[in-house]
Amino acid sequence: MRTFIIKANEAHTRPDFKLSDLPGTSGRIDILCRFLNSAFLLSHGFRKNVRAWLLLYGPPEPPKAIRFEGSRLKVRLNPDERSTARLIMKALKAGEGLREPGKEVEVYPGLYVSNRTFEDVIRLTLKNSALYYLHEEGKPVEEVRFPTNVAFVLGDHKGLGPEDEMFLDGIAERVSVGKKSYLASHVVAYINIFLDSLPNPP
């Protein structure tokens, strides 16, 4: 089981953006669309053993947590950004007016929205997965022995802030796919292909 968690510091938390201008109007929800593409899609296939969490911290109602559960997802995840952004919009619409911090609304089977925080999601994930923070200065992934359940934390184009990094210190091992700073979607694509190559892939 593979979990990918991305914190999107500016991603809008209401469906107030334009599908025709995601980079300019949504707080870069286009990044989340490509992240989901890399997390789940194969050529003519879909990774059921993946869970993805989007943590949206942009205006006007942060945070919103959107969970895609590969094993249960009944709605089709297409490779293009626009159709994925439409799913995120639907989730944000379903999450409007949510007040209870712990309550998760099912948007479609396998797609959920809640007011969970980044810290909530990390704590929840730690219960059954080894946690890794993808960072240029981490240990090369080739040298890590990954267990059966793995979870990877990534930042968006702004990266994680010092408070998030402090929170992760001691609970997440820093691992790296290289010394350069790569786009989140490229890192996730690399990690998935790399994990597939292991004798016992998570």
Place this chain on the structure above:
Amino acid sequence: MRTFIIKANEAHTRPDFKLSDLPGTSGRIDILCRFLNSAFLLSHGFRKNVRAWLLLYGPPEPPKAIRFEGSRLKVRLNPDERSTARLIMKALKAGEGLREPGKEVEVYPGLYVSNRTFEDVIRLTLKNSALYYLHEEGKPVEEVRFPTNVAFVLGDHKGLGPEDEMFLDGIAERVSVGKKSYLASHVVAYINIFLDSLPNPP
């Protein structure tokens, strides 16, 4: 120097598609947009040592060859699909009415369009690069010794046909990033990150 070549069997060769529905109206030019994103983009950076060729073979005027030359590109390549599709549209518009097979039109500095065929582009590339065909059954990239100038050939969602494969036999080494069938953009992201990790990256 890294060259990435993709043959898109159904990609439209005139700008007759809708930016608001790339998968449905363009013959999957969305695939080419994500391919370019993976070929060129770093987080807050751009790979100048990359050349990308899009070989479009869809209706109504195949073939069209679009070349993105990283070292000279003056127009901004943004990460989102829609703005990249707009560049492809501009190139196709500039290529309308082109008759001479060998003539290349400069759309912007570093962006060119021509009527070159897949075979033309492969022959041209062979002059200064070692050629690799990315294929599930190829030699693992980890076992390949890559020279300074490398070129990778990929298919789109339909893959390359038997004629293309026959043409590549003997001139391109089959190399693989894994046994599964991956999306072109994921393969290119993997290859770029993998090449970066080599002692003398191409």
